[in-house]
Amino acid sequence: MGFENLDKILEEHNLTKSEYERIVEILGREPNITELGVFSVMWSEHCSYKSSRIHLKKLPTKGKRVVQGPGENAGVVDIGDGYVAVFKIESHNHPSFIEPYQGAATGVGGILRDIFTMGARPVAVMDSLRFGSLEKPLNRQIFKGVVAGISGYGNSVGVPTVGGETCFDDSFTYNPLVNVFCLGITKKDKVFYARAKHVGAKVFYAGAKTGRDGIHGATMASAEFDDSLEEKRPNVQVGDPFKEKLLIEACLEAMDKGVVSSIQDMGAAGLTSSSVEMADRGGKGIEIDVSKVPQREEGMTPYEILLSESQERMLIVAEPGRENELKKIFNKWDLDIVEIGQITDSGKFVVREKEKIVAEIPVSSLTSSAPKYDRPYLNIVKSREKEIDNNDYIGKFSIEKIINGFLDDPNIGKKNWVFEQYDHMVQTNTVVYPGRGAAVIRIKGTDKFLTMTVDGNPDYVYLNPYEGTKRIVAESYLNISVTGAEPVGATNCLNFGNPEKPEIMGEFKYAVEGMGDASKFFEIPITGGNVSFYNETNGAAIKPTPVYGLVGIVEGEDNIITSNFKDEGDLIYLVGNLKPDFSGSFYLKKYYKRVEGVLKKTPLEIVKKVGTFLRENVKLIKAANDVSQGGVFVSLLDFITDRFGYFLQIPEVFSPELFLFGETAGMVIVSISSENQYNFEKKLREFSLDFRKIGAVVSESIKIEMLNKIIYVSSLKSFIKRYENAIPKRMEV
Amino acid sequence: MKAKITVKLKDIVLDPQGNTILHSLNEMGYEKITKVRQGKVFFVELEETSKEKARALLKEIAHKVLSNPVIETYEVEIIG
């Protein structure tokens, strides 16, 4: 055998010469093209984590609540009373650039399958989105398509999209980020795994037919874009949310009835990775016949069938003896289900086309012994951080101009345009809606509530990957804590450029370390996640964007803190690390066109203390929110209602700019009833937390004063109008 | 001038809508129907007297706005 034009074939498969040699060594012969295809997808960055694995080991994955850490389709965390939460994030960045609607839609579909394949009913979705500036038509088109895609798919399957983030920065113009989080709930003893158990058990294929969609998708997701993009374009997958909805119901019913032995969705690298991972996790082999796979098109080759990334497909091993019951359930839901093979004890992945063996590969060579690289890295902090003096950035613009500019900026402006396109209420569990900080959902039949958030801040991480990522974790921790919740577990999505560049690898390594150290400090286990490398177009990388997804729990409705102002006359306080700074701030980026400064060390001790204080003093707190990007001014936006605004008095020690727009880790804003002032301050002193009373809740207006002089005033109505119009005015021409 | 622009999914692209309609028609007893693909059609009116120019303009619009060349193809027809 052997290939005539090996170099070209390897290039097309994103394999190196030495990787090829390794394949030959493993097989003891040259691979055929089908086998080469299998290796290429299984050894792609996307499936094998070859550049990231050695670093991901540094993340904490254990904890008293952890039922299942990384290594399965999603992490599983015990939330008490016999229930578990199953959650994870996935990226769909490249597909969303090529075809925004379908790319985002299939992103939702994929992460949903990761959750229900574990036996959990998906109850919440969140999306973390990043695009280039809305001033450019291309970005508007991508943004519009992505939001419509998430809406089209998520709404249809009946899973509420309860939160997320939407940011705009030109480093994402040709490489938008679409990260989707999903959380499901089930009973602890009803969790399913993708682990083959019984030799001889029958393997079934269920769901949509296999087409030539996204062949090379797995390798494509790991390859940098260049101008030959055009040619890769036909590889777009189209989502079928109706089929997904039927799959959810059929799979959950089959699992509930005990007819499923193990189950795995066909995600990246489709039938190949699902079969291989199923066998691998159970320490078994698997044999499938591709001629039995339902096909949408004629003349598909084994290579194409194995590598297709058609959506809405599941691989199911039946509980021996219950095969017919399994089929009946799928038939009831009008879904195709066919037997395509069986579990073996050979330790091999064997693919037949009828009688003929078309591929035969040891399972472990595709998984645990896939290549691992310790790629060279650079610490870029020294070249990017540079001391700044906060006083150099004040006085140039009027406060009114800055405020109006902030309200009118799509990064700060209210995100109704996005989340009102999402059904965020279906399943009737959403207690805190999008637009008010972290989402809170109830778990029917219990007195428990889950709080969840996804957070990133590429500007911080760009300046200092380690401190910046720590700060993101701290922010998430407070995001959850301001709802009164206790964090129980996290997932992440690490979006970076080309890891073969030492600078990018450095961003990645230090970001992971920052995430690991901060998570350890807060005792938050990271139960899974996703790495997306090669987010570059024509050599230009995105800003490094680790996204942290954090889940917390609140016991009892009375222990939930919400962020909206409740009554006129309530007092407003700052609590925690009261040291605003312009380094890496949105203010500096927007008004001085620069991302610079030195990120201060994240005061993890203070952050934790603030979190504990909030949870232990829920009864004293009427509303709370953390301070993050955009500073105090932006944090206060979450408190405003159509009735209540605020009156602020800026302490003399700060310039108004620094006070309003400076950013810091470890600070929250709280409103309390004036009756509780004494008790509240006493508690804060007991915690030895810094605090400052900064104003009060008022009706119908926004007013800011300094040294008894009004520096900003607006009617609530026009303030809100500006705030809510930032995105629509750019999108609804 | 009046024109009709038909946009359809490329044959290799999955058409969940068409498939679902086909399946339902078969279920309802219309078993002779063997395939359904759904597309879009745009009836356009424009101020232009030259057919040549109209066609060029409509093609541009069909390509840039009305279809997504990644997954769809289009056809332009002048109808009056």
Next chain:
Amino acid sequence: MKAKITVKLKDIVLDPQGNTILHSLNEMGYEKITKVRQGKVFFVELEETSKEKARALLKEIAHKVLSNPVIETYEVEIIG
């Protein structure tokens, strides 16, 4: 046999999609376009040799299933 069924909104019915497209085309500088109405088209294949029968069957389907007579009209065309 192959057929094409075109479904369009009745003229008295407002077409939000068509209007939006017209508006954005005009915004983009395509000012010669004066009207856009969006419809649906179904490409159908069926096992039938008689054109008569095919047409009758397709009309039935178009009327009962593929269109909503309250707002839409349809047209059946045998294309091969």
Next chain:
Amino acid sequence: MKFGVVVFPGSNCDYDTYHVLNNVMGVPTSFIWHKDTVLSDYDLIVLPGGFSYGDYLRSGAIARFSPVMNAVKEYSEKGGLVLGICNGFQVLLESGLLKGAMLRNRNLHFICKHVYIKVRNINTPFTNALKEGQVLRIPIAHADGNYFASEEDLKNIGANNQIVFQYSDNNGKINDSVNPNGSLLNIAAIINENGNVLGMMPHPERASEKILGSTDGKYIFKSIINYLKNRR
């Protein structure tokens, strides 16, 4: 008293509706599979929200051909109460149990948010617990809720008091600025001539528990229960 909630493939508010009827209102409720045809046990049939058959052809278009819909037709002809919510409303329109059709929302987007609706007819089995002109705060969640009917139908619907809810502001003012989707006459809900089949776009089941921010939806379920109790 017994209620039934129809489950079409793609229904996704079936469980939410069941939850409110059964657990909040306390009326024994069952699911009705779309292939079932025996409805004689039930005092109310609900067609819930969702995306039946993906809403791929037109919203509600394929569901109308489900076996259960023939039964629902018969059931309604005998005077049985039928409530269509959102996609259920669309199914009722498509199957001709109610007059009119739904177009795409005029901004072309799916819209999910709380809106205000004003009751226009309190003499129905679904609204008898409401006061004249009362305004409710209830969420909508749909892409095709832009109600359309021919001029003649619209005239008749108006003349017969078949408009049950209209989109309004919180004070009950009805004008275009509070019309979320472009519906003719701000129509949010209509009833059939016989007064036993109601279709509504807003989701009362999402506004029936305090923790979800509004309990206004309960008026509708309470009205139904009142009506059935008095009928006995």
